[in-house]
Amino acid sequence: MALGTLVGLFLGFAQISLVTPVKKGAWLTTHFFRNAPWLVLLFYCLFLLPFQVTVLGLTFPIPDWIKATFGLSLPVMANVSEIVRGALQSIPTTQWESAASLAFTRRQTLWMIILPQCIKRMLPPWMNLYEILTMATVLTSIVGVNEMMSLTRQALSAENRPGLLLAFYSYVLFWFFLYCYPIARWTVRLEARYAVNI
Amino acid sequence: MPATNAEPIVVVRDVHKSFGPVEVLKGVSLEVAKGGVACIIGPSGSGKSTLLRCINGLVPIDQGSIRVGEFDVHTLKTDAEKIALRKEVSIVFQQYNLFPHKTALENVMMAPIHVLKEGKDEVRLRAAALLKRVGLSAKADAYPGELSGGQQQRVAIARSLAMRPEVMLFDEVTGALDPETVKEVLNTIKALAQDGMTCILVTHEMRFAREIADQVYFTDGGVIVESGPPAQLFDHPTKERTRAFLSEIL
Numbered sequence: 001m002a003l004g005t006l007v008g009l010f011l012g013f014a015q016i017s018l019v020t021p022v023k024k025g026a027w028l029t030t031h032f033f034r035n036a037p038w039l040v041l042l043f044y045c046l047f048l049l050p051f052q053v054t055v056l057g058l059t060f061p062i063p064d065w066i067k068a069t070f071g072l073s074l075p076v077m078a079n080v081s082e083i084v085r086g087a088l089q090s091i092p093t094t095q096w097e098s099a100a101s102l103a104f105t106r107r108q109t110l111w112m113i114i115l116p117q118c119i120k121r122m123l124p125p126w127m128n129l130y131e132i133l134t135m136a137t138v139l140t141s142i143v144g145v146n147e148m149m150s151l152t153r154q155a156l157s158a159e160n161r162p163g164l165l166l167a168f169y170s171y172v173l174f175w176f177f178l179y180c181y182p183i184a185r186w187t188v189r190l191e192a193r194y195a196v197n198i
Numbered sequence: 199m200p201a202t203n204a205e206p207i208v209v210v211r212d213v214h215k216s217f218g219p220v221e222v223l224k225g226v227s228l229e230v231a232k233g234g235v236a237c238i239i240g241p242s243g244s245g246k247s248t249l250l251r252c253i254n255g256l257v258p259i260d261q262g263s264i265r266v267g268e269f270d271v272h273t274l275k276t277d278a279e280k281i282a283l284r285k286e287v288s289i290v291f292q293q294y295n296l297f298p299h300k301t302a303l304e305n306v307m308m309a310p311i312h313v314l315k316e317g318k319d320e321v322r323l324r325a326a327a328l329l330k331r332v333g334l335s336a337k338a339d340a341y342p343g344e345l346s347g348g349q350q351q352r353v354a355i356a357r358s359l360a361m362r363p364e365v366m367l368f369d370e371v372t373g374a375l376d377p378e379t380v381k382e383v384l385n386t387i388k389a390l391a392q393d394g395m396t397c398i399l400v401t402h403e404m405r406f407a408r409e410i411a412d413q414v415y416f417t418d419g420g421v422i423v424e425s426g427p428p429a430q431l432f433d434h435p436t437k438e439r440t441r442a443f444l445s446e447i448l
Contacts, residue, residue: 094295097291097295098295098296098297099297100256100280100284101254101291101358102284102288102308102309102313102357102358103281103284103285104281105277105281112312113297116299117297
């Protein structure tokens with residue numbers, strides 16, 4: 001999520017760039033990854049990335065979970081990019097104009113004037129995305145990464161007692177809720193903090 | 199009033215500007231002396247605001263020339279050049295356009311710190327002095343959303359002054375205000391003009407224009423129909439169009 005957010009932020013900036021190739025490139029990247037199914041991207045990364053890399057004679061294996069993280073960060077990046085673009089464009093152009101008239105550079109305007117006003121608008125969709133991503137981590141079980149779902153299934157098959165099914169899956173749901181809820185609360189707090197009479 | 203025979207600091211020559219098929223400025227020329235006050239009046243859509251935006255390089259012109267101090271505005275290409283210009287020429291907008299996430303004081307401090315790269319402590323003192331000058335010391339820590347329109351506009355004026363500009367442009371700064379608060383903003387501008395600041399105002403406040411201006415320009419349909427000292431233009435307009443406009447408004 002952090003990786004996807006960071007890259008997505010810059011991709012979002014690039015989407016409002018004045019340099020046409022940058023803008024077009026960012027647009028294409030965003031829409032390509034946003035409109036691709038997460039599972040396909042996951043498979044893609046798992047089979048396309050090498051099993052190991054050799055740097056200066058040393059061989060490092062790339063574990064599946066890293067590939068899976070990378071695979072999931074691609075759609076996150078694309079979605080964040082759109083969240084950022086939407087928020088940036090929702091700020092009245094008069095803010096850009098007034099910053100320009102005070103001799104701010106475009107970069108200064110973006111970082112100091114436009115982006116701080118965007119945070120409040122970006123938080124709810126960002127939180128949505130974060131929860132969707134959390135839910136999507138179970139996808140990685142399909143490509144063989146040990147996450148909660150695959151562990152649960154292993155435990156269930158080891159026990160071979162159908163009666164436990166409900167209890168186990170309830171337990172999983174409970175943990176997901178426990179993981180997501182505090183973050184949801186935290187974003188609500190953040191929203192309140194950035195809500196200064198705008 | 200300062201002598202009008204001083205060297206002109208703003209020279210606009212035959213400026214043309216089109217937005218798509220619409221020609222907004224059709225050859226506008228004017229001159230403002232250093233320390234002088236020019237008022238531009240005229241009906242909506244006559245290109246007044248566009249002209250101001252051209253003078254500080256926010257809107258590029260198609261034809262003609264604009265000179266402000268040592269800058270040939272129409273030749274400025276890079277952002278760095280435009281930024282150098284905008285340190286000299288500041289504009290105040292009708293809709294104030296304060297930064298809503300910063301307090302009044304921070305709004306005034308931002309540009310000097312980040313653009314002029316001045317020290318924070320020094321800027322804070324200067325910003326506080328500027329807020330005092332526009333009569334808003336008590337509101338330094340208020341956010342724009344907590345201020346009235348007139349107060350916001352005065353903060354916007356202080357924010358522009360913080361850049362120590364040579365020329366101030368006012369784009370219908372009282373247009374969005376109620377009659378009572380108009381006065382507080384106009385008094386602020388008047389004090390500025392009396393201190394020798396070069397001002398170009400687009401305004402609908404005729405009485406104010408008459409009182410403050412050295413030269414009044416009446417624009418309509420993208421051209422300057424008539425210009426002259428306020429007494430002459432308001433009391434003895436020579437053009438039929440000017441007379442019609444003034445009789446509507448006065």
